Amino acid sequence: MESLIANPNVSHYHTHFLLVGFSGITEHRGLLFIPFLLVYLHVLLSNSVLIYRILVDTTLQSPMYHLISLLFLVNLSCTTTFMPKFLLGLAFELNQITLDDCLVQMWFIYVIVTFESTVILLMALDRYVAICKPLRYHHIMTNRFLTQLTLASLARSVLLMTPIVYLDSTVKFCKSYVILNFVCENMGLLKLACGDISRVQAIGLVVRMVITVVDGCLLLLSYLTILHTTMFLLKQSRNKALNTCSSHIIVALMIYASSVLSALIYRLETSVSVDIQNLTSAIYFLLPATINPVIYGVRVKEIWISLQKMFGYKEGVNQNAHNMGHNNN
Template sequence: MLGNSLMIYVIWREESLHSPMYVLMSALCTVHICNLTTIIPRMLLGLIFNLNLISLPACLIQMFIIYCGVTLESSILVVMALDRYVAICKPLRYADIMNKTLLTQLALAALVRGGCIVFPIVFLACQVWFCRSNVIWHFACENMALLLLACSDISKSNIVGILLRTLVVLVDISLILVSYVQILHAAMKISSGSILHKALHTCGTQLLIIFLGYFCSLVSSVVYRAGKSVSQDVHNLFSAVYFILPATVDPIIYGLRVKEIRQCIKKLLRRSMITNASFKISQ
C-alpha cells in the first residue's frame, strides 16, 4: 500500500512525470490498491480476530471487484506496451497520438471490457445452488473456491470461466508481444547508443512487470486446474502470490529501475528532511 501510494503521489505531484507512460504507471498502482483493499483487510480480520463471516452477496461483490481489477491490470499492461510502441516506433507523432483524449477513451474501454468479461462469471455463480457447506477454504471469494460448495451443475461456469480467461490472456499477450517485437526491431535501427540503451531499459522494466503478472496468473491457474492432486493450502498460497505479489513488487521495480521516478523520490525525501530540520530549529 505504501509503495503504490508513494508512486501515485510522486507521479501526480511532479509535473515532469505527467506523460502518458507515468500516468499509466499510476493507473496500474491505483488498481493494485483497489485489489489490496478488497482482499487484505477481510483476510487479516479472519486471521487475527476470527471475523471470517461473509454473506453470499458480499462474496459475489468481492469476486466481481477482484476479477475486474485483474482484467484492468492486463488492459493497462497492453496500453503501456502500445505507449512504448508509439514512443519508439513513431516518436515524431507520439504527442499527437498518445493524447489525453485517447488515454481517456482507452481507460473507459478498459473499464467496460473488464465489466463485460467478469459479469458472466459472477452471474453464473449467482445461479448456482449452494448446499454442501458454508465454509470457503480460501482467504477471498475466488470463483473456483466458491463453486466447490455447489450442489448443482457447474460445468457451464467452468467452461465460461476458462474460455474468458484464456481469451483475455491470449489476446493481451499477443498484443504485447507484437508491440515489443516492433519496438525491438525499431530500437535496433537507432544509431545513438544512449537513446537505444534508454529505450531498451524502459522496455525491459515494462517486460519485467508484464512477465511477473502473467507468470503468477498462469501458475495460479495451473495449480487450480490440477484439482485434488494439490492441497487447498497450496491453492491458497499461489492465489496469494497471484493477487498480492505483483501489487507489492511492481512499485519497487519502478522505483528502482525508472531513473525519473527514483530522482523524484529522492527530491521529495530531501525536501521532507529540510522541512523537518527547519521545524526543529524553530523549536
C-alpha cells in the first residue's frame, strides 16, 4: 500500500483508482466485512419495513408521515450508492473504480445528502404549520403542495451539486491512483489532482457552507418559532407539540453534528489519521440511516402502534391507544 502512494505512475493521467478505506489495517480489513454487512442489512430491512407501513397503513397518511417515509427512502438510496461496492472491496478486494464511475457515485451521494438536508427542513415546515397555524394546516400542507416542495428540493440539490462534480471531471489526476476512503468524495479525489485546484476547492467549500449555514439557520428559526408558540399553549397541548417535534430535532442534530464533525476532521487531515477520517465518513453516511428508523419507529407512537399491528401485538396496540393521545398532524 505504501509503495502505491509513494511511487505513483506519473507518466500519464489516471482514469482508474483504488478505493481503499481503512488502509491502516490493510491486513485485517476483511474483519470489517461482517459488521458493515450487518449495518447495511439493518438499514435495508428497517427503512424498507417502515416505508411499507407508512404506505399501507391508512392512519399514517398525513404529510408528516409522508415526509418521514421520504427520509427513509433517502437513507436507503444514500447507503446503496456505495455500500455494495465497499462490501465487495472488503470481502474480495474488488477495490478498483473508474474515474467516470467515481464521479457518478459522488454525484449521487452529494445530491442525496443535500436532498436529505432539505427534507429535514420540510419536516420542520410541516411541524411549524401544524403547531403555529393549526387551523390552516390542511389547507396549506396539501398533497399537491408537498409534491411541489419535494420536486423543488430535489431540483435544488441537483443544481447545487452538479457544478462541483462537473469541475472535478475537468481535473487531471497524476499524484496517485489510491483513494484513501471507501467512497468517492470531492476532497479525497482532489488530493490526487495535478496543477492548481484552488478554484474547484473554493467552489466546493462555498456550496457546502451555503447549504449548512442556510439550512441550519432556517431549521433553527423554525423550531425557535415553534418553541415560542408552545409557551402560550395549555400544558397538555404543549407537551403533545414538543413530543411531536422531539424526534425531528434529534434526527436533525444527529445529521448536522455528523456533517460538521466529518468536515472538521478533513480540515485537520495533517494531524488526524486516515482511518479516523474514514471512521467519521462512516458515521456521517451510515449513522442517520441506521438510527433514524429506531428513533421514528419507537418515539413516534402512531408508527410504533402500526408496527405492533404488523407483527400481531393487538393487546399492546390497545394498551398504547388507551394510554397515549394522538400527535398533532
